[in-house]
Amino acid sequence: MSSVRHRGSREPGGLSYGRGPAENCDNSQPLVRSYRISLPALAAASLVLVTTALVLVFFVAPTDADQGFSQRIFYFHVSIAFTSYLCFGLGAWKALVHLWKRDPDADLESYVGIHQGVIFGSLVLITGSIWARISWGHWWLWSENQLVLFLVLFLFYAAYFMLRFSLDAGPQRANLCAVYALFGVVLIPVSFLAIRLAQRFIHPVVFTRHGAAFGGWIMVTYLVSQAAMIVLAYTLYRIELSGKRLDVRLRELRRVYV
Amino acid sequence: MTNAEKYVTAAYCVVFALVLLYVVIIALKLKRLEREVDELASRPVREHDDEREPAQVG
Numbered sequence: 247m248s249s250v251r252h253r254g255s256r257e258p259g260g261l262s263y264g265r266g267p268a269e270n271c272d273n274s275q276p277l278v279r280s281y282r283i284s285l286p287a288l289a290a291a292s293l294v295l296v297t298t299a300l301v302l303v304f305f306v307a308p309t310d311a312d313q314g315f316s317q318r319i320f321y322f323h324v325s326i327a328f329t330s331y332l333c334f335g336l337g338a339w340k341a342l343v344h345l346w347k348r349d350p351d352a353d354l355e356s357y358v359g360i361h362q363g364v365i366f367g368s369l370v371l372i373t374g375s376i377w378a379r380i381s382w383g384h385w386w387l388w389s390e391n392q393l394v395l396f397l398v399l400f401l402f403y404a405a406y407f408m409l410r411f412s413l414d415a416g417p418q419r420a421n422l423c424a425v426y427a428l429f430g431v432v433l434i435p436v437s438f439l440a441i442r443l444a445q446r447f448i449h450p451v452v453f454t455r456h457g458a459a460f461g462g463w464i465m466v467t468y469l470v471s472q473a474a475m476i477v478l479a480y481t482l483y484r485i486e487l488s489g490k491r492l493d494v495r496l497r498e499l500r501r502v503y504v
Numbered sequence: 505m506t507n508a509e510k511y512v513t514a515a516y517c518v519v520f521a522l523v524l525l526y527v528v529i530i531a532l533k534l535k536r537l538e539r540e541v542d543e544l545a546s547r548p549v550r551e552h553d554d555e556r557e558p559a560q561v562g
Contacts, residue, residue: 300516303516314508315506315508315509315512316508316511316512318512319511319512319515319516322515322516322519323515326519365522365526368522369518369519369522372515372518372519372522373515373518373519376511376512376514376515376518377511377515379511380507380508380511380512478523482523482526482527482530485530486530489530489533489534489537492534492537492541493533493537496537496540496541496544499544500544503544503547
């Protein structure tokens, strides 16, 4: 005769929040994988860095002699652009890890990395368009390689979600998505170098072979903004990843119990 | 407020609003997960189900 118990009472050999059905007997698996830096610490660091960056942008950094006040968009626009490249790069790296080790967790990390990249990519396009409106008088210029190539990169990774959600969850979907994510990484250096390779451009170049085209407080403000965006992106990445892992484990629980 | 100042303010507000929207979406999702975990934890479960001997098929 079978007895009845509630799920709150975990017993040896019972279901734990393992990473997959094969690992469900391992009670030592933590609910969420532990990291060295805790999420509250990361969130606090993001808040401090973003606030400091905003103070530097609006109250400390000098006004650019050429572009005037509108140059202040640069600090977040460029920082967000580099962060989105990093997120796409992270997504591609995790995709490679997935293909190499067949680790389902790497597939999830790749997905979240690309998701972050698309979010930051949309911010790059919006802030860039606003800056273009002030400086060029147009929201968008199709003749600009840098803009179009970034849009191609953004749309390529946006299509990643169409691929992912059009397939049933499983190893096949993970493999296809990983290959797709790896193809996209080729576009990152192309997008970054496009402005430097272009013969004719009006998009400003601030990082050249000879270093950055600015210094002093502008450089300090940019570096703080860049650090703020990277830490913010990493914090959001970790929060989303925790949620996704919980979701996956909850589905496993439902499959077993319901 | 000059035109440039308005646009710059709008750009930073858009960044802030989008990040905030993202955080709200994640918070709502976590709330849903919490509710589902509670719902699952409150269900009674039959013990020793996995100890049944496998049936011969075919």
